[in-house]
Structure formats: C-alpha cells, structure tokens
Amino acid sequence: MFKKLLFATTASPVCDNAAKVAFDLEMKWEAKLFILHVLGIPSRGFGLQVIDVRTGEKEQPSPDYLEWVTEELKTTYAAFLEESNAQIVTAVGEPYREILRLARKEDVDMILMGAHSRDEEVGAARHRQVAGSTLRRVAKAARCPVVIVNRPCTTCWKLFSNIVVGTDFSKASESAMLWGYKLAREVGANLHLFHAVDITAEGLTRPAGQPVLEQRLLEARRRIEHHLLPKLRGYEKTTVEVWEGIPYVEILKFARARQADLIVMAHHTREVDPEEAELGSTVEEVVLRSSCPVASVNHPDKVADLL
Amino acid sequence: MDTVRIAPDGGLIRDSRPVADEPLRHLGSRVLLDPGFTLRSFFRMIERYPDFARLNVFLPECLELYRACPAGECAAPGIGRLEFYKTVEMSGFPGEPRLEIYHTLCGREGEETCEVRSLPLEQLLDLPLQIGKLKHVVFGDRVDVLEFDTVFNLFEFIEGIVWQLSFHRSPKECALRR
Amino acid sequence: MEKKRVLFVDDELDMRIYLATVLRTAGYEASGARNAREALDQARRTPPDLILMDVMMPQAGGVVLYQELKKDPRLRNIPVVVLTGVGEKPFAHHLRMLNLRLAEPLPPPDDYLEKPVEPDRLLRTIERLLSR
Numbered sequence: 001m002f003k004k005l006l007f008a009t010t011a012s013p014v015c016d017n018a019a020k021v022a023f024d025l026e027m028k029w030e031a032k033l034f035i036l037h038v039l040g041i042p043s044r045g046f047g048l049q050v051i052d053v054r055t056g057e058k059e060q061p062s063p064d065y066l067e068w069v070t071e072e073l074k075t076t077y078a079a080f081l082e083e084s085n086a087q088i089v090t091a092v093g094e095p096y097r098e099i100l101r102l103a104r105k106e107d108v109d110m111i112l113m114g115a116h117s118r119d120e121e122v123g124a125a126r127h128r129q130v131a132g133s134t135l136r137r138v139a140k141a142a143r144c145p146v147v148i149v150n151r152p153c154t155t156c157w158k159l160f161s162n163i164v165v166g167t168d169f170s171k172a173s174e175s176a177m178l179w180g181y182k183l184a185r186e187v188g189a190n191l192h193l194f195h196a197v198d199i200t201a202e203g204l205t206r207p208a209g210q211p212v213l214e215q216r217l218l219e220a221r222r223r224i225e226h227h228l229l230p231k232l233r234g235y236e237k238t239t240v241e242v243w244e245g246i247p248y249v250e251i252l253k254f255a256r257a258r259q260a261d262l263i264v265m266a267h268h269t270r271e272v273d274p275e276e277a278e279l280g281s282t283v284e285e286v287v288l289r290s291s292c293p294v295a296s297v298n299h300p301d302k303v304a305d306l307l
Numbered sequence: 308m309d310t311v312r313i314a315p316d317g318g319l320i321r322d323s324r325p326v327a328d329e330p331l332r333h334l335g336s337r338v339l340l341d342p343g344f345t346l347r348s349f350f351r352m353i354e355r356y357p358d359f360a361r362l363n364v365f366l367p368e369c370l371e372l373y374r375a376c377p378a379g380e381c382a383a384p385g386i387g388r389l390e391f392y393k394t395v396e397m398s399g400f401p402g403e404p405r406l407e408i409y410h411t412l413c414g415r416e417g418e419e420t421c422e423v424r425s426l427p428l429e430q431l432l433d434l435p436l437q438i439g440k441l442k443h444v445v446f447g448d449r450v451d452v453l454e455f456d457t458v459f460n461l462f463e464f465i466e467g468i469v470w471q472l473s474f475h476r477s478p479k480e481c482a483l484r485r
Numbered sequence: 486m487e488k489k490r491v492l493f494v495d496d497e498l499d500m501r502i503y504l505a506t507v508l509r510t511a512g513y514e515a516s517g518a519r520n521a522r523e524a525l526d527q528a529r530r531t532p533p534d535l536i537l538m539d540v541m542m543p544q545a546g547g548v549v550l551y552q553e554l555k556k557d558p559r560l561r562n563i564p565v566v567v568l569t570g571v572g573e574k575p576f577a578h579h580l581r582m583l584n585l586r587l588a589e590p591l592p593p594p595d596d597y598l599e600k601p602v603e604p605d606r607l608l609r610t611i612e613r614l615l616s617r
Contacts (some may be wrong), residue, residue, distance in 0.1 A: 011498040040499045052512040053612060059510045065502050072498055120476050122424060123394065123409035123467065152425075249364050249508070289474050361509055397579065399541070400570025400600040443582060 001187065004108040006034045007086075007137070008099045011076050016150035018114040021293055024082040025112075033086040035077065036102055037069055038095040040056055059234035066090045091166050109302065110295075111142055115150040115287050130284040141266055143301040145179055147262075149293045159186075164192045164260040165200045166251045166282075170222060171300075172266035172274065174231075178303035179295070180264035181232050192258050193228065195220045196250035217242050230305065248285035260292050267298035274298050311336040311461055315343040317351025330356040334462040340438055346389060347373075347432040349379070349468060361467055365473035372428050381432035386414040386421065389431065392439030394458060410411060410467030423472050440466070488514040491613055492533035494524040494550065497506070499532045500600075504537060513611070521550035528560055535611055538594075539568045540576075548583065555591055563597040564614040572599055 009015040026033040032068055052059045066280035069090040074081060091098040092212055116125075116132050131139070131148070139146045165180040169174040177193065185189040197216045220242045232238055243250045247269075255263050263286060268277035277297065287294045311333045312320040319326035319333060320341075332425040340348075350373040351367065353359050360366045391413060396407045414434070423431060441457035463482055491513045493504045501517040508515035516533075518524035528536065536554065540547035547567070554560045569576045576597055583592035596610050 018500075039502055051608065052510070053608070054512040065506045068502055069498065073499075091540065121409070121411050122471055123396070123411040124396070126470065127407070128407055140586065232492075246364050249368065253368055261546060298359055397571050397574070397575055398571065404571040404575050453586060 002031055002109045003113060004032045004106055005029075005033070006036060006093065006099070006103050008036050008095070008134075009073075009110045009114070010040070010224065011037055011073055014116065016073070017152050019077060019080060020150050021147070022112045022136045023084055023086070025110075026086060031109075033084065034106060034209050034242075035073060036089045036091065036099060037073055038098040039065065039069055039090065039092045039097055045051070045249050066092065066212045074134050087231060090199050094164060094270040095134045096141075099134070099138050100141050103144060109144055109265045110245040111138060111144060111146045112293075113148055114148060115148050116297070123235070125288065130288045131279055136279045139283075139296045140277065140298060142177065142273075143299045145176075145264070145295045145302065147295045148287050148294050150287050151291050159260045160187055161268060162192065162258050163189045164194055164251070164255045164258055165264045166247070166266070166286075167193060167224070167228065168247070168269050169173055169195075169220075169227075170265065170266055170269060170271055172268060172277075172298055174307075175300040175303055176264045176266045176295070176297035177228060178231065178300075178306045179297050180262075181235060181301060181305070182293045183262075183264075184237065185235060187209075190258075191232070192254070192260070193224055193238065194251060195224060195242045196247040197242065197244045198247055199244050200246060205218065211245055217244060225291050239275070241248050243245050250255075250281045251254050253288055254294065262288055262293055262295060264295045266299060267296045309336050310339055312339045313344060313352055314341045314349065315345065317348050317353070317355045319352070319356070320369050325446075326356075331358055332453040334465075335459045335460050338464045339445070340410045340436060343434050345433050346436050346468075349436065349465075350432075354464075356425055359465055362462070363473075368471060369428075369472050373432070375430055376429050379433060382434050383423075383426055383427050383430035385416060386423070386434055387416045388435040388436055388437055389413070389423065390415045390420075390439040391463070391464065393459065393463075394444055395441060396444035410463060410470070412468055412471040424471075426441040426470070429474060434462070451469045487545070488512060489535070489536060490514045490516070490531065491517055491535050491611065492518065492524065493527055493537040494518045494521070496520060499576070500539065504602075504607075505598040507607060508611075510581060511608050517551060517591075519554070524550055525553055527592035528554070529557070532559060533612065534610075535615055536563055536565045537568060537607075537611075538565055541570060551594070555557075564617075566610055566614065567594040567597040567599055569597050570600045570601060 005025055007018065009019065025031060046089070051057070070088050073088050081163060089102060099111065106230060113135055115135065135148065136298065160183065163171065163180050163184050165177045181191055197213065197220055199213065217269055224240050226244070229238070229240070241254060243254065251263065264281060265283050267283065268280040269282055276296070283294065283296055311326070314320060319330060321333060338406065350370065353370060360370065391410065391412050393410055395409065398405055398407055414423045438459055440445040443453040443455065493501065493506050493508070493515065495501050496519055496578050501519070501606050505517055513580065516527060538547055538550060551565065554563070556564060580591065580593060595614055598607060598610060
C-alpha cells in the first residue's frame with residue numbers, strides 16, 4: 001500500500017504546500033512519486049500553424065514544448081528533487097483527463113493536489129468555489145483517494161499520527177473509513193472515527209427537538225459500534241466520537257481537538273452513484289479551513305480487500 | 308448619522324447612549340471603534356449581545372477559544388495592531404471580468420502588513436484593533452495599492468472578523484525540513 | 486535577417502510555454518520570465534525588441550514591472566503589449582485609477598491583448614509594433 005503516489009501540479013507557488021507533502025511522503029514511505037503537469041491548452045491548441053515572420057512560410061510548432069515543461073518543473077522543484085527519485089511526467093490535454101489517465105495506468109495509491117490555482121487572501125475565497133474544476137473532476141472519477149492540500153502542513157515530520165475519519169454511514173464514507181484504517185495500521189497512527197448529527201435537519205435545534213437529538217446521538221454511536229468498528233478488525237488505536245452540530249464545523253473542531261494531521265472523508269454525503277456524484281459541500285468547507293490535508297474517497301477500489 | 312460606536316468593554320453606543328437591547332437593528336449602521344478597542348473587546352461585545360453569536364456558525368467555537376485564553380497579555384510580539392479592511396479587486400480570465408469585494412483582518416507594524424492566519428487567538432486578543440480603508444487592488448498588484456476611506460457596517464465587521472478567525476485552527480505550522 | 490527578440494512575462498507555466506511555442510515557431514527569439522524581478526533582470530541584461538506582459542501577477546506584479554520599465558531610460562521605449570484577463574474597458578479604468586496616485590502618470594501600453602490569446606492576433610500585433 002502507498003507505494004505509488006501521483007502529485008498533479010500546476011507548477012505555480014500555490015502548489016508548494018502540496019509539493020512538500022508529496023515529497024515528504026515519497027521519502028517516508030519510500031514510495032514511487034510521479035510529478036505530473038498537464039499543459040492546458042489556452043487557446044486553439046498546439047495543432048496550430050503560425051507564419052514565420054522571417055520567411056512568410058507557415059510553420060508547425062515542434063513538440064519540444066513538453067521538454068520545456070519538464071525543464072521548468074525541474075527548476076521549480078529543484079530543491080526537493082535533489083533528494084528525490086521522482087519521475088516527471090508531462091502531457092498535453094485536458095488536465096483532469098490526463099491526471100486520471102496516468103493514475104489508472106500506474107495504478108497509483110494516492111493522488112495529491114493543491115486546492116486551487118491562485119494564492120489569495122482568506123477573505124477573497126469567500127464567494128469562490130474552493131475546489132477548482134480539475135480537482136472536482138479528478139476527485140469524482142479517481143479510483144484512489146485524492147489528498148487535497150490547502151495549507152502549509154502542520155506536522156509533516158510525523159506524517160501521519162492522528163487520522164480523523166468523518167462518517168455519515170454512506171457507502172462512500174465506509175470506503176473512506178477503511179482506507180483511513182489501512183493507512184493508520186500501516187503507519188501506526190491513531191484512528192479517530194467521527195460522526196456529526198446534523199442539527200440543521202428536521203428542527204433539531206428547537207427545544208422540542210432535544211429528545212430526538214439525544215436519540216440520534218445514541219443511534220449513531222450504536223451504528224458505529226455495531227456496523228463499522230467490527231470492520232476494523234480490533235485495531236486498538238481507534239477512538240469514536242459523536243457530536244451534534246453542523247457537520248463541517250464539527251469535524252474541523254474535532255480535528256483540531258485531536259491534532260489531526262489528516263482528515264479522511266467521503267467525496268459526497270448522499271447515497272448517489274459515485275459516477276454521478278459531485279464533490280460535497282462538506283468536503284469543500286473542510287478543505288477550505290483545514291490546517292491539515294484532506295483525503296477525499298469516492299470509490300472502493302483501494303479497499304476492496306476489506307469489503 | 309446612523310453610526311454606532313463600540314467601546315473597549317464591548318458595549319455599543321448609539322447617539323451617545325448605550326445600546327441595551329435589540330442590537331440586531333444596528334447591524335446596518337456604520338461602525339466606529341473607540342480608542343483602546345482590541346480583539347478582546349470584540350468578544351466582550353459578542354458576550355454582551357448574545358444575539359450576535361447566531362450570525363456565524365463558527366462564532367460559538369470562537370467564543371469557546373476566547374474563554375480558554377488568559378485574561379491578559381495576549382499579544383504577539385512584532386505586531387503593533389490589527390487592521391480590518393475591505394478590498395475591491397477585479398478578476399478576469401478565466402471567467403468574465405468581475406469585481407470581488409471582501410474583508411480581511413491583518414496585522415500591522417508601522418506601515419508593514421503581515422498575515423495573522425497562522426497565529427492563535429492567544430496572540431491576538433490584546434492587540435489594538437482598528438478599522439482600515441478600502442483597498443482597490445489594481446492589476447493584482449498587492450504591493451502598491453490604492454486606498455480610500457469608506458464605510459464599514461457592524462454586520463460586515465462582525466462577520467468579517469469571524470470569517471477570518473474561522474481559519475485560525477492549529478498552532479504551529481512547520482517549516483518543512485528535508 | 487536577424488531575429489527580433491521578444492521577452493514575455495507570465496506567472497503561469499502553461500502561458501509561458503504557449504507563448505514560447507507561438508513566438509519561436511514564428512521565427513522570433515523568445516525568452517520568458519516568471520515574474521517582474523526576472524523580467525527586469527533579463528531586460529536589463531539583454532534589452533528585447535518587444536515585451537509581452539501579463540498584468541495580473543501575484544505580489545509585485547504587472548504594475549511594478551511596467552513602472553520600472555518606463556522609468557529606465559534604456560527600456561522605456563521598448564513597445565509593451567499587455568496581456569489582460571479583464572478586457573479593454575476595465576483595463577483602461579484600472580490604468581486611470583492607477584495614474585491618479587502617480588506623480589508621473591504612466592503612458593498607456595502600446596497595445597493590449599485579451600486572454601486567452603489567439604496566436605494570429607498576437608503575431609499580427611507584434612509584427613505591427615516591430616515594424617513602426
């Protein structure tokens with residue numbers, strides 16, 4: 001497990017945080033790291049012809065632009081590459097397609113990406129989508145988890161020792177839990193299972209809703225203990241918590257309380273066909289504010305042996 | 308006119324009279340901060356007027372963090388004050404040209420600006436807090452911006468600060484060592 | 486015929502690769518810079534015949550670069566084409582806003598091009614400015 005990592009980068013300074021995590025994991029896990037940059041096509045594409053100003057003749061661009069990309073990547077990550085065996089891969093096309101293509105071809109265990117492509121102040125992020133379209137499409141279709149790095153990592157020297165897994169009892173979150181468990185077992189981390197009873201549903205905030213809320217909290221705990229915990233095969237470093245509140249608020253609070261260095265979540269919350277589901281708002285809100293990487297898990301492929 | 312001041316003890320003052328109840332009706336008023344106002348004063352205000360705590364889902368947690376902080380001397384060295392300001396910035400490709408308007412809380416030392424996102428509340432509470440200007444960011448240039456005086460209302464102030472604070476999660480962020 | 490030198494500045498890798506491809510295929514000697522600092526260093530070392538400049542670059546971006554270029558007597562007469570993602574009117578507005586607080590207002594750039602940049606339009610613009 002975790003032998004092959006794919007770091008998809010735009011090579012801008014904004015990807016630096018994700019780069020640090022990628023190179024660190026490569027070293028810690030002695031994994032094979034692929035660094036991929038997909039050359040997006042800004043205008044009509046590279047099948048164009050241009051007129052040579054000296055000769056007036058029509059010319060086709062030669063494909064050494066991919067070599068230029070490789071050179072640029074080597075320059076950008078020069079400091080990291082000194083101690084790394086990472087393989088630089090370049091491609092032309094639609095970024096998400098090429099990322100998925102390489103991930104599938106190499107059967108990578110994890111894709112690492114930065115959350116967005118422009119560095120900006122916290123306030124500016126307010127009315128923008130947190131996850132860019134490339135990230136969304138990759139997270140939706142990837143057969144392996146996508147680890148999203150938004151902030152400078154807080155505990156990179158002990159990746160990972162506290163893994164928080166959010167569960168909402170959906171299929172996707174079961175895959176998320178199993179993946180989190182696999183990882184925790186592999187690296188000897190504490191695994192913290194967490195569920196938030198969503199108080200915005202069905203009038204639970206009203207005084208009359210209090211008994212219902214208590215009931216929900218009990219039910220959630222029972223479900224975790226009877227249906228989920230057994231799948232963790234007695235992993236002793238597991239804890240369980242059930243809180244009430246708005247899920248993304250509570251999971252962030254919980255992650256802070258547990259000093260999480262990774263949050264693992266289902267890609268989407270409802271029971272929807274994974275091929276159709278869009279990245280959930282809970283994941284986005286967590287990615288936005290989390291000070292540790294967030295792994296989005298959509299498909300069960302990487303935990304098929306545990307299902 | 309239509310102005311509300313906030314005193315260092317967190318009390319709202321309107322037309323020289325303290326606001327006892329119905330604080331929500333002042334949310335649209337221009338806000339001015341009295342001398343001596345700090346981030347701690349902000350939390351005192353929230354405690355005085357509990358209705359404000361419902362304005363943002365992160366406020367209850369922020370209050371918890373605040374209550375867990377020491378009663379004084381919560382000020383990071385090297386930061387003279389906190390400033391709350393508004394930015395208007397044009398963004399374009401990819402996408403259509405649009406104007407983004409947003410608020411930021413930052414640290415100031417003289418004319419220097421610094422981000423406070425990575426600092427815990429314990430290091431910010433007793434820093435003087437002032438309302439700044441409107442920055443018109445031109446060409447994405449953050450080094451040399453146009454500044455204008457403008458009006459901030461109480462809602463923007465409360466909400467904007469909590470938005471910022473909702474990002475202040477963890478203590479230290481490491482410098483990666485390879 | 487000696488190749489004309491075009492210096493392009495953009496913080497985005499893909500844009501730099503794209504501009505390099507178009508320019509070199511068309512027969513220009515093209516070199517790229519990732520930010521204002523690099524662009525100024527390159528321009529001062531080897532003054533280009535034309536500068537293509539992205540205007541929205543993080544930190545000290547297009548504005549700083551443009552001002553420095555216009556302040557430097559060796560560089561101020563080099564034609565500058567600005568690549569903008571916000572269109573003509575907003576761009577002109579921005580320039581007016583900017584000039585409000587400058588002691589010496591900046592002249593407008595020689596031309597501007599909207600992103601995404603069409604290769605033909607790019608090359609025609611450059612050709613026109615270089616033949617002046």
